[in-house]
Amino acid sequence: xxxxxxxxxxxxxxxxxxxxxxxxxxxxxxxxxVAPLLRKLGDHGGRLELVHAEEVVGMDEPAITPIRKKxxxxxxxxxxLVRAGRAAAMVTAGNTGxxxxxxxxxxxxxxxxxRPALAAVLPGPKxxxxxxxxxxxxxxxPSHLREFAVMGHFFAQEVxxxxxxxxxxxxxxxxxxxxxxxTREVFKVLKTTGLNFLGNVEGxxxxxxxxxxxxxxxxxxxxxxxxxxxxxEMVGVMLREELGRSARTKLGYLLAKPxxxxxxxxxxxxxxxxxxxxxxxxxxxxxxxRSNAVAIHNAIRRAVEFASHxxxxxxxxxxxxLHDEERRMLGPQEVGAG
Numbered sequence: 006x007x008x009x010x011x012x013x014x015x016x017x018x019x020x021x022x023x024x025x026x027x028x029x030x031x032x033x034x035x036x037x038x039v040a041p042l043l044r045k046l047g048d049h050g051g052r053l054e055l056v057h058a059e060e061v062v063g064m065d066e067p068a069i070t071p072i073r074k075k076x077x078x079x080x081x082x083x084x085x086l087v088r089a090g091r092a093a094a095m096v097t098a099g100n101t102g103x104x105x106x107x108x109x110x111x112x113x114x115x116x117x118x119x120r121p122a123l124a125a126v127l128p129g130p131k132x133x134x135x136x137x138x139x140x141x142x143x144x145x146x147p148s149h150l151r152e153f154a155v156m157g158h159f160f161a162q163e164v165x166x167x168x169x170x171x172x173x174x175x176x177x178x179x180x181x182x183x184x185x186x187x188t189r190e191v192f193k194v195l196k197t198t199g200l201n202f203l204g205n206v207e208g209x210x211x212x213x214x215x216x217x218x219x220x221x222x223x224x225x226x227x228x229x230x231x232x233x234x235x236x237x238e239m240v241g242v243m244l245r246e247e248l249g250r251s252a253r254t255k256l257g258y259l260l261a262k263p264x265x266x267x268x269x270x271x272x273x274x275x276x277x278x279x280x281x282x283x284x285x286x287x288x289x290x291x292x293x294x295r296s297n298a299v300a301i302h303n304a305i306r307r308a309v310e311f312a313s314h315x316x317x318x319x320x321x322x323x324x325x326x327l328h329d330e331e332r333r334m335l336g337p338q339e340v341g342a343g
Contacts (some may be wrong), residue, residue, distance in 0.1 A: 006034040006059040007099015009181045016042040017214030018301025023052035033079045068102025084111035087287040093312035094288025098296040108289040114203045117324030119241045121284030122153045125230045135161045139226035147190040155323050156283035157218035163314035173216035212325035278303030
């Protein structure tokens with residue numbers, strides 16, 4: 006029920022997932038609005054089931070709303086379905102804060118994960134890059150960023166398909182001594198994870214393909230993400246303006262149109278679908294508020310991949326391994342202190 010084009014975009018995206026991919030989907034929302042849309046779309050092979058939710062968390066409502074006030078909201082019920090095992094993952098284009106709170110408080114976090122992280126999947130010249138956190142955690146400790154690195158590693162490996170993800174720490178210079186007190190401490194911590202940690206990376210490395218997973222706090226990550234989205238939109242606007250200046254450039258555009266369409270497919274957010282909230286004990290994917298049916302369909306595909314590879318289980322196993330190693334090295338009283 007969330008997003009600029011809800012509930013139509015969610016219903017149409019789920020219908021595509023059911024018909025084209027054979028995915029079983031629970032549509033959670035106001036049956037009075039959703040049922041007529043389903044009937045118009047036609048036969049879905051019994052793969053779509055409607056779960057009625059009489060309340061909706063608005064985009065401008067506080068993040069805590071599904072916990073304290075609207076306990077029958079669609080976001081809250083989605084999280085309850087995952088917790089109960091009826092669903093493997095939840096997908097929403099609604100209130101991001103409310104979705105994160107519902108996932109953390111209702112589904113619960115993986116043991117050993119203190120802070121779930123929101124991961125963005127960005128385009129690159131050699132594939133896709135996972136950037137996390139992009140808004141869930143503004144203030145972090147070194148131990149949190151270590152958790153982000155582990156979660157990003159498994160997501161890139163299992164869902165993106167990167168065999169041995171290269172992990173970088175976003176800073177203002179490649180040298181270990183560069184950055185803030187936190188990033189310098191995190192550099193030391195990440196060297197102990199057993200991941201393919203390459204060291205510090207700079208802003209220019211976000212899109213040049215030198216790493217597969219980039220770790221940062223939610224404040225920095227959100228600024229990078231929003232800047233990248235706006236830059237992509239600006240490039241598109243400027244290209245359309247320049248290509249429309251003369252008959253010659255218009256003809257050139259018509260000849261190159263297939264290439265422009267492929268470029269847009271590689272760079273537009275709808276191509277991946279949604280950002281995963283990593284660290285909760287199940288799948289949670291949060292899409293852009295402007296998500297259309299294509300974006301919702303792709304988000305469901307990512308959720309299916311996440312669930313089929315049991316990414317949250319692999320994250321949990323690695324967290325246990327890391328904490329066991331800490332206990333051996335530091336003693337139980339020091340674990341998590343950083």
